[in-house]
Amino acid sequence: xxxxxxxxxxxxxxxxxxxxxxxxxxxxxxxxxxxxxxxxxxxxxxxxxxxxxxxxxxxxxxxxxxxxxxxxxxxxxxxxxxxxxxxxxxxxxxxxxxxxxxxxxxxxxxxxxxxxxxxxxxxxxxxxxxxxxxxxxxxxxxxxxxxxxxxxxxxxxxxxxxxxxxxxxxxxxxxxxxxxxxxxxxxxxxxxxxxxxxxxxxxxxxxxxxxxxxxxxxxxx
Amino acid sequence: xxxxxxxxxxxxxxxxxxxxxxxxxxxxxxxxxxxxxxxxxxxxxxxxxxxxxxxxxxxxxxxxxxxxxxxxxxxxxxxxxxxxxxxxxxxxxxxxxxxxxxxxxxxxxxxxxxxxxxxxxxxxxxxxxxxxxxxxxxxxxxxxxxxxxxxxxxxxxxxxxxxxxxxxxxxxxxxxxxxxxxxxxxxxxxxxxxxxxxxxxxxxxxxxxxxxxxxxxxxxxxxxxxxxxxxxxxxxxxxxxxxxxxxxxxxxxxxxxxxxxxxxxxxxxxxxxxxxxxxxxxxxxxxxxxxxxxxxxxxxxxxxxxxxxxxxxxxxxxxxxxxxxxxxxxxxxxxxxxxxxxxxxxxxxxxxxxxxxxxxxxx
Ligand SMILES: Nc1ncnc2c1ncn2[C@@H]1O[C@H](COP(=O)(O)OP(=O)(O)OP(=O)(O)O)[C@@H](O)[C@H]1O
Ligand SMILES: [Mg+2]
Numbered sequence: 001x002x003x004x005x006x007x008x009x010x011x012x013x014x015x016x017x018x019x020x021x022x023x024x025x026x027x028x029x030x031x032x033x034x035x036x037x038x039x040x041x042x043x044x045x046x047x048x049x050x051x052x053x054x055x056x057x058x059x060x061x062x063x064x065x066x067x068x069x070x071x072x073x074x075x076x077x078x079x080x081x082x083x084x085x086x087x088x089x090x091x092x093x094x095x096x097x098x099x100x101x102x103x104x105x106x107x108x109x110x111x112x113x114x115x116x117x118x119x120x121x122x123x124x125x126x127x128x129x130x131x132x133x134x135x136x137x138x139x140x141x142x143x144x145x146x147x148x149x150x151x152x153x154x155x156x157x158x159x160x161x162x163x164x165x166x167x168x169x170x171x172x173x174x175x176x177x178x179x180x181x182x183x184x185x186x187x188x189x190x191x192x193x194x195x196x197x198x199x200x201x202x203x204x205x206x207x208x209x210x211x212x213x214x215x216x217x218x219x220x221x
Numbered sequence: 222x223x224x225x226x227x228x229x230x231x232x233x234x235x236x237x238x239x240x241x242x243x244x245x246x247x248x249x250x251x252x253x254x255x256x257x258x259x260x261x262x263x264x265x266x267x268x269x270x271x272x273x274x275x276x277x278x279x280x281x282x283x284x285x286x287x288x289x290x291x292x293x294x295x296x297x298x299x300x301x302x303x304x305x306x307x308x309x310x311x312x313x314x315x316x317x318x319x320x321x322x323x324x325x326x327x328x329x330x331x332x333x334x335x336x337x338x339x340x341x342x343x344x345x346x347x348x349x350x351x352x353x354x355x356x357x358x359x360x361x362x363x364x365x366x367x368x369x370x371x372x373x374x375x376x377x378x379x380x381x382x383x384x385x386x387x388x389x390x391x392x393x394x395x396x397x398x399x400x401x402x403x404x405x406x407x408x409x410x411x412x413x414x415x416x417x418x419x420x421x422x423x424x425x426x427x428x429x430x431x432x433x434x435x436x437x438x439x440x441x442x443x444x445x446x447x448x449x450x451x452x453x454x455x456x457x458x459x460x461x462x463x464x465x466x467x468x469x470x471x472x473x474x475x476x477x478x479x480x481x482x483x484x485x486x487x488x489x490x491x492x493x494x495x496x497x498x499x500x501x502x503x504x505x506x507x508x509x510x511x512x513x514x515x516x517x518x519x520x521x522x523x524x525x526x527x528x529x530x531x532x533x534x535x536x537x538x539x540x541x542x543x544x545x546x547x548x549x550x551x552x553x554x555x556x557x558x559x560x561x562x563x564x565x566x567x568x569x570x571x572x573x574x575x576x577x578x579x580x581x582x583x584x
Contacts, residue, residue: 049578052497054496054497054577054578055576055577055578074501074502075501075502075503078496078500078501079499079501081497081498082498082499083499087497087498093490093493093494093497093581095491095494095495106495106498107498107499110495110498110499110500110501110504111499154498
């Protein structure tokens with residue numbers, strides 16, 4: 001599903017150039033459940049942002065579903081994010097002014113087609129993550145775990161083939177984190193969605209079929 | 222601003238229509254600006270030549286010559302302020318679109334009489350001074366006493382007339398010419414016949430006056446000229462108001478831009494989230510443009526409400542008729558829209574150019 005070859009990313013801070021990713025090569029197949037581990041600052045989030053098409057590598061090749069996306073234009077990248085990728089962030093990143101339901105519906109707003117039953121679809125997904133009774137609450141009225149559930153529903157609403165989760169349980173206690181992890185596992189098992197999870201929790205990583213370890217800007221074999 | 226300009230315009234048009242567009246004003250030309258007394262002696266228009274105008278000029282239906290006088294006016298020994306005497310003919314009432322409230326107007330049979338007709342303001346003054354009945358009251362004008370035989374209806378302030386109808390004491394013109402010091406006919410109001418253009422009528426009068434010889438000359442003003450002159454003034458006025466308005470628009474627009482720039486910086490995280498979920502640059506730009514337009518429209522609506530209120534107040538105190546200008550309101554809405562788009566474009570563009578990852582990482 002995605003193939004990274006010799007991905008490099010460097011930041012220029014003043015006169016010095018810092019290379020964060022030093023040639024990452026990684027292949028993830030359709031339907032995999034992968035976790036990425038590694039020390040803080042080793043470049044996991046940087047890699048994830050590149051995979052999620054939020055950031056561009058300095059060099060290297062990135063094939064998504066068999067197509068090179070390194071030179072794809074901005075609008076087309078937005079479209080790919082909208083149609084094929086679901087994001088789950090450590091800080092949930094829900095829009096505070098919108099209700100849970102409206103947050104879930106947000107990706108559909110940016111779809112060209114105004115499908116008629118989007119409301120039902122959103123409710124269905126909220127039900128799936130066990131949040132249908134809180135559909136009209138705003139994020140501030142929800143606990144962290146509940147917010148993350150809403151965020152997962154939002155990631156799912158566009159029927160993505162890939163879910164990228166950057167420390168999705170990082171702000172949650174072990175029990176709630178475990179529940180969130182169960183959700184990912186079900187999605188992966190039942191719907192064949194490819195899931196990539198960055199985590200510091202070995203307990204989480206252990207539940208994944210595959211663990212990639214990063215160290216100092218490269219994937220350790 | 223535009224609203225006030227509009228009211229002024231409507232007002233002058235209203236005053237104008239009240240008098241009718243078929244009225245010419247004929248005034249004696251004083252020539253090279255010499256002292257009126259000296260020049261007047263030679264070329265004063267004689268009453269009989271003036272009254273002959275309708276018969277000599279087919280384009281003129283009627284004339285109303287008038288002669289202004291001055292001097293103290295008193296009633297019961299008390300001086301009457303804000304009143305002035307004028308000698309007129311019977312046709313004066315109709316041509317000047319005046320109507321009687323009480324009694325009758327001067328007629329041709331009142332030549333050399335000691336009768337007078339008073340305006341509503343003078344009537345009110347008399348009553349204040351204790352006149353039990355207006356008709357029959359005696360007003361002293363210099364050495365002569367005049368008996369009131371009629372009162373004209375009140376006329377709204379302003380207007381195209383060259384005198385203040387409510388403050389007038391009308392005498393018959395023959396009386397006026399005799400009792401006023403330095404009396405001469407200065408101004409003639411003439412009504413143009415049906416089917417004759419103002420210009421044709423004016424040429425006839427010019428020709429007639431010239432045929433009198435003796436250096437007689439008059440200046441004739443038609444309503445078109447007055448309206449043209451007024452429109453020019455109006456344009457200046459509106460232009461001035463427009464200039465003030467434009468400056469406030471720019472100031473307001475910069476305010477809108479500032480608010481939007483702050484809003485964009487404060488909501489970088491939101492922009493990042495929306496971008497991650499698939500918003501294109503254009504979506505973000507559109508969102509902020511719409512917000513900026515809404516902001517400007519709210520400002521515009523407040524401005525329109527305030528503007529209507531202010532122009533109502535101005536009209537109220539200036540005793541103008543209040544006119545709501547729908548085009549001005551439309552203009553206001555349109556301009557607010559334009560301001561929103563124009564001054565909102567830069568912030569919206571800034572928002573759309575934010576890198577998704579930079580926006581997402583900021584807080
Ligand atoms: N925009 C940036 N400019 C400069 N340096 C950056 C930028 N973003 C990240 N870095 C650097 O890149 C390195 C990797 O950051 P990254 O966020 O990918 O780490 P991480 O592995 O996700 O760490 P953590 O586990 O703490 O989230 C860090 O040293 C960081 O300072
Ligand atoms: Mg990270």
